Amino acid sequence: MAKTLGAISAARDSEAAGPAAVQNPLRISTESRSHKTLYMPSRLATAETADTAIKVVAVPTPDCTLSGLPGTTLLMNESTGAVRALVNSAELTGLRTAAASALATRTLAQPDSRSLVIFGSGVQAYFHARLILELFPSLEHVDFIVRSRNERTSSLCAKLSQRFDSVTVQVREAGEVDDVLPRADIVCTCVPSTSPLFDVGMLKGTVHINAIGSYTPRMFEFPPELVSEAEAACIPQILVDSRSACLAEAGELIAARVAPERTTELGELFDPVSGRLREDEKATKAMADLRRAGKSLFKCVGIGGMDVAITRLVVDVAEKQGTGSIVAY
Incomplete structure (x- = not known):
């Protein structure tokens, strides 16, 4: 987290050419009777790698009888544009x-x-x-x-x-x-x-x-x-x-x-x-x-960059351990 937040703050002052190293557009939302769903895209590039992700979180309304905040993060492959991983983001x-x-x-x-x-x-x-x-x-x-x-x-x-x-x-x-x-x-x-x-x-x-x-x-x-x-x-x-x-x-x-x-x-x-x-x-x-x-x-x-960093970390470990399910896409 120290490296991630350090990279986010450093990138703000950077004048490097090309796509911005840190991109955190403001969250947008949709509303239903039971939830307000938040959509949070982000990109984080560091000295080691660059990743793009979007996290979707459902915030319960007072009418919702279920507890918790369901959340999912899509981690993208920046080279191909395809989804690299789908990760439960609640924890x-x-x-x-x-x-x-x-x-x-x-x-x-x-x-x-x-x-x-x-x-x-x-x-x-x-x-x-x-x-x-x-x-x-x-x-x-x-x-x-x-x-x-x-x-x-x-x-x-x-x-x-x-x-x-x-x-x-x-x-x-x-x-x-x-x-x-x-x-x-x-x-x-x-x-x-x-x-x-x-x-x-x-x-x-x-x-x-x-x-x-x-x-x-x-x-x-x-x-x-x-x-x-x-x-x-x-x-x-x-x-x-x-x-x-x-x-x-x-x-x-x-x-x-x-x-x-x-x-x-x-x-x-x-x-x-x-x-x-x-x-x-x-x-x-x-x-x-x-x-x-x-x-x-x-x-x-x-910050969205925090989600990108921890999702990438978990996916890297999962791939090395052979954990998770690979789905044809």
Whole structure:
């Protein structure tokens, strides 16, 4: 993910001839009674390869009785124009987003963090917990904030407790947020909320937040005042996956009227070839600005290039292992 986001940010400033290395047209959609279906084409070219893909995700409407977000990615062969692979993207979307959040968390959060609070209990919540727990062995508590306990939340706790047996994993209902949020070192908001999930005053002075659930101007996961320059305790510099996408789609940033210069892309901090954290003057200053308020925030709405990268990675591994079904076409 560090290489992918580094390549995306580097390509934005490139003046190389030929097709643009990174192409992420705005998503389009169709609507039915049960779902709003999103279509997200993208292209990502790096020093190693170039791939084109389109992801299709069905977002349930309130009338839909089924859970989950069905998703499919078509990975294309750029030479022939034919479909190279058809991949279920539901798990991969959760994994690629969590990988970006984990990268941001490793970069900005306190290395001795002990408490992780996650809003949500779906695929995104699981992968965020799993990857951050692997990166931060100091964590002792994970609390999931949900609307109500159910079979899914029980399964979530069981899976994580089995993998991380030294960590206390608990599910708490929304009314209990006051009990756990004030001690949280790391917070992940993984729900498509239309109203803020917490008050700014609940947060520790050194908390790191990953906000990945909202992706439209009418969605809000955290209070806009957290990033509003009109507030004395606001976070002055915000880490984002894509500056243009977040300023166009993230309801919290739009409501707070965040200017482009107050955002830093995660990819701007990493070398696209090595994937290592850059150590030049510009990156060092950006890191200092991101940590200036004590609190830090990573806002992610999802970039098509991230889907291309993880789909290509999985397909490459599948082909080497002989996994999957080959269909005549």
